[in-house]
Amino acid sequence: MSLTDSIPNNVDLGSDRKLLRALEKWQPDFLNWWKEMGPDGFQEDKIYLRTAIDVDPKGWATYDYVKMPDYRWGIFLTPREGERQINFGEEQGKKAWEEVPGELRGILRRIIVTQADTEPASVEQQRQLGKTAPSLYDLRSLFQVNVEEGRHLWAMVHLLHQYFGKDGREEAEALLERRSGDADKPRILQTFNEKTDDWLSFFCFTMFTDRDGKFQLAALSESGFDPLARATQFMLTEESFHLFTGETGVERVVQRACELTKQDPNGDARAQGGIDLPTIQKWINFWFSSAVELFGGEISSNAADYFATGLKGRYREAAKYDEHQALGNVYDMTVFEDGKLNQREVPLRNALNELLRDEYVADCTRAVRLWNHTIKKQGVDFELKLPNRRFNRSMGIYSGATFDLEGRPISVEEFEAHRAEWLPTLEDRAYVRSLMVPVYEPGQIANWISPPKKGVNGQPFEFEYVQFNQ
Ligand SMILES: [Fe+2]
Ligand SMILES: [Fe+2]
Helix, strand or coil: CECCCCCCECCCHHHCHHHHHHHHHHHHHHHHHHHHHCCCCCCCCEEEEEEECCCCCCCCEEEEEEEHHHCCCCECCCCCCCCCECCCCCCCCCECECCCCHHHHHHHHHHHHHHHHHHHHHHHHCCCHHHHCCCHHHHHHHHHHHHHHHHHHHHHHHHHHHHCHHHHHHHHHHHCCCCCCCCCCCCCCHHHHCCCCCHHHHHHHHHHHHHHHHHHHHHHCCCCEHHHHHHHHHHHHHHHHHHHHHHHHHHHHHHHHHHHHHHCCCCCHHHHCCCCHHHHHHHHHHHHHHHHHHHCCCCCHHHHHHHHCCCCCCCCHHHHCCCCCCCCCEEEEEEEECCEEEEEEEEHHHHHHHHHHHHHHHHHHHHHHHHHHHHHHCCCCCCCCCCCCCCCCCCCCCCCCEECCCCCEECHHHHHHHHHHHCCCHHHHHHHHHHCCCCCCCCCCCCCCCCCCCCCCCCCCCCCCEECCC
């Protein structure tokens, strides 16, 4: 472990002069990007941040006040346990790759670049949110997520620099040149070009979009390309805080919605200056339907190739499955043909995107159940629901048709007639944005959200998580 280097790392950067120089050359470009596209303002303030300093599961991070541009973005790989093998696909049983096999160079680079691109994209999407944080605790959470997405970019750029030569260095530069939402140079995946300009969207993003990241990273952590497996494994350690921020964030808005609903003589949380449960449901519908797209086509020869070549496994491939070929099996898929939903058997390898989406949907369903438990405890008569995965799709086999929230096929006219009831309207967005006023007093919180159950790192909610540089 080397923390004194210009780039903290546990990959022995010091012994590879060429690589170190390439990364040191990229570092100022990264910092320029951070200053231009990272959180707007707050760069001189001291934030109580977690920094990765080790890969030991019991003590991998420290907490301290840091100015964001001084954050120690480092490169950490989960250490290898003995010799690793390729655990699935055609190469199963062979030694895991330490170098990129020539014939896989193109697709591996594409996988890494696609993952890498999401990291700076989300920082850009969340750039303005600090100005309207509902509490110092939340302001800190936002910046913690942001700096760690920056570190994830570092993790992927390290792989590009170390294993892909000149192409890799060019890709690393391009990652700092694309911009979320930009018409000419957008980020690669559409969800990462959506606006995240209110805090309910931020919580939905970290709940639903970062959760796609969890499953993608988990599938890559099974990879036969060992450096990718170890990089993504460590990223998952940080990622769990992002998911926590989203899941508990939505829960706190739900909790407050219930309190305000009960407080209002007409049961209207909006009349009490809050976000009402039907509005939260619309945000869920929007962000969930956007995030499920990220898993890719339901029937996909790319997914089959990634698996066959040993690049991307199933979720918990090594631990969960006892056969690792996914051959001779079929996936019973619901398809939409001739205006009807039909069941069709798809060779399992071609259905691996859908299989990963199943894991994701199950995890989201679990979270919605918890939120409903909160509502029930408050004695409010309302149930949140996850929309069906066919709802509001613009990619994949369901994208040519329209479906209701339960996934039943409906006409375009019917969908449009319900649009304002199912998805955020401009008025809804304007209303939610109107509630977004900053609360920067320690221990204080905006009216539309409940305080968290616990503070950070054993500190109370009242702790001064951000010290402003007056
Ligand atoms: Fe990330
Ligand atoms: Fe994340």
